[in-house]
């Protein structure tokens with residue numbers, strides 16, 4: 001066997017992203033689940049080009065506080081559980097703290113969000129896991145997330161082409177190219 005390497009973080013992020021982001025509909029599912037977990041009573045989904053170039057999910061939920069926005073895109077960062085005991089009483093659709101980190105690893109993400117407590121909203125942009133912008137923004141309560149240029153158009157994953165995406169739960173049946 002070859003030498004065992006501890007993978008750099010961005011490679012680990014891409015592998016994790018492959019498990020969450022199998023196709024554009026996986027992204028829509030994760031964003032809709034987040035909206036529902038945030039208590040939204042209304043949400044809107046817009047897509048272009050089957051979601052590959054553009055997806056937007058807008059909700060009227062709790063919003064994300066300015067202090068929390070960076071953490072929302074960190075792996076294993078979640079507001080939904082804290083302790084081991086919490087794992088036995090999951091009451092939300094998500095809890096891994098993985099979806100936004102994974103999505104942002106393989107796309108360009110824009111967030112517009114405001115909580116009821118904040119006078120100013122927040123705009124946050126993150127591309128290939130790299131923060132591009134964090135600033136004030138005027139916006140209604142709730143959250144809008146735009147996901148652009150998913151996966152193959154994204155250099156971080158296309159340079160690794162074919163991007164191995166574990167498909168089987170056992171991980172035993174090899175890899176597959178990302179094609180949608």
Ligand SMILES: Nc1ncnc2c1ncn2[C@@H]1O[C@H](COP(=O)(O)OP(=O)(O)OP(=O)(O)O)[C@@H](O)[C@H]1O
Nearest residue numbers: 034038063072078079094095096097098099100143
């Ligand atoms: N639409 C939203 N409205 C309010 N908060 C949100 C929204 N989307 C994400 N968040 C916050 O960002 C955190 C990270 O979201 P993410 O989807 O990555 O993880 P999660 O929902 O906790 O778990 P999972 O990875 O299983 O979906 C959430 O725990 C939540 O606090």
Ligand SMILES: [Mg+2]
Nearest residue numbers: 030034094099
């Ligand atoms: Mg989630």
